Amino acid sequence: KMQELIAADIPFAKRSIGTDDAIELFRQYRMYDKEKLFRYRRVSKANIYSLDGFEDYYYGYMPPSTGMLKYFDLEIYEDGFLLLLPGRKNPTKVCPFVPQPKLFYTLEESNRWANMLDIPNVGALNDAISQGKMNELILVQEALQEKKISDIAQSIAKESDKKFIMIAGPSSSGKTTFSHRLSIQLKAHGRKPHPIAIDNYFVEREKTPKDEHGNYNFESLYAIDLEQFNEDMTKLMNGQEVDLPYFNFISGKREYKESYLKLGPEDILVIEGIHGLNDELSYSLPRESKYKIYISALTQLNIDEHNRIPTTDGRLIRRMVRDARTRGASAQATIAMWPSVRRGEEENIFPFQEDVDTMFNSALIYELSVLKQYAEPILFGVDRNSKEYVEAKRLLKFLDYFIGAPSEAVPSNSIL
Incomplete structure (x- = not known):
């Protein structure tokens, strides 16, 4: 037909x-x-x-x-x-x-959550807000995520041979906040987590590979000193003490500040970075010593039964609000760099997303109603004569579907 x-x-x-x-x-x-x-x-x-x-x-x-x-x-x-x-x-x-069975299961689980909350689409979300049910919705959604994080921590804690938790996901998926919350749950389950930032293993600036335009490509796997990273991680796995580096982004050089670490029986490393799921990053570490987690904001909310909300729209809005709040960047700048960010995700993250032990969906069913208040003013600030204006106008039209909701009820440890 x-x-x-x-x-x-x-x-x-x-x-x-x-x-x-x-x-x-x-x-x-x-x-x-x-x-x-x-x-x-x-x-x-x-x-x-x-x-x-x-x-x-x-x-x-x-x-x-x-x-x-x-x-x-x-x-x-x-x-x-x-x-x-x-x-x-x-x-x-x-x-x-x-x-992609793991991705499919994660989406199915998120849809079950949405149906359990009786919020399958934007109209239902707007009903909940207008009826004064937003605070309860936030608390229940956050509780569901916390339970999921606790379940992951419990799974890790049961496997004593796991020493390296490798976390990766696309931009604005909430990797850093998730890592912190997972670390707290690991402590509650008797483990001693230590964060390791892969960025501290960047090669010195002049050794950084360049892209086709002659610009430094910090998202390349080879922007990382793979040999040093693996040497340090192997020593830690074998019970040796290691002085962990710190990368100075101003000077473009790695520094050492006597940050010594030695792992005991209950210690575990929480490693978060764009290449965390790529075994080439941690080539010297046995697969059985690693627990891999893929995190992404897989939007479970639909506009209506025939119109889905693209996951990338949710992440772009998150990124714009974050960049404006923490980096002073304009929405126009964030929109301009987004295609490059997406290319990096396609090359460095998505090919490895099924080779994981678990997936975590960081999307919150209420988040676009909360982000609306922060996103609209900066989107209105995009120059009408710029090439980014068409995208800004589209996003403003998209946000118009939502009733705005205050952020006071959002917990301080929320991924949002």
Whole structure:
């Protein structure tokens, strides 16, 4: 049937109607999720798309006709199917399907949490906020995450041969906060964690590899002194004392400040960094001595039943707010560097995400309502004449779906 629709090259028709009319239309179609969503929209108009008599609302960009959609594949998987589409680099080729069972299970678990909280979509989240249920929602969601972290710590504590916890994940997934919270749970389970920052093993600045533009590539695996890192970690595993380095980012050189460490029977190292899951980083360490954790903000919330929230949008908004708060960076600067960040993730993180002992989803079902207050002002500050303005405008439109919520109830140790 899909091939028939493509061959017919049927146009997608767009019409603009009043928001109240859209609410009534979706009620008639029994699309109650969209009816609820539009009750909270402040815009006066809504764009409705139709195809061969079927009408719906869609978030994002629409092709002009079905003829453009000829490159796709369907793959039966678990209790449903996957729609496979081409990537941007090769828009006429569908990549072969590679099962990712651990990622799938993590998403399934997060969807169960969303259903348990009765917040499957943005309309339901807005209902909870408007009905004064936000504080309870925050506490329950945070409790679910803390239980998950405790379960991971318990699993690690049971395996006495685990000496190296390797943590990695894409930008703004909450790696540092997760590492701290995991360390606290490990202490509660009788282990003695010690944080190790891979960044302290950077090679000296002039030895850093460069990218195709001649700029230092700090995300390259070979920006790290692999030999020194492995020598130190092996000594620690064998019970020897090691003076751990500190990298001075101003001078671009490694320094030693008599930070000695020697591991006892209950000691364990918590190592967090972009290459943590790549065995080439820790080539001298036995696999059985490592416990690998992949962390990412895998957004479980949907706009409605037909529109998902892209995980990358959630992380980009997190990154903008963090950069503005802690680094004084503008939203425009963060948007400009985001494609480079994404390329680094594709090269250095995602290829290793299934080779882990466990995954942790750091997405919080309430977070976009809280981040809205911080993200909107800096997005409005993006220069209208800049190339980043189109993306800023898209994100502002996206955030308009959400009712804002105060951050006072968010715990101080939250990943958010």
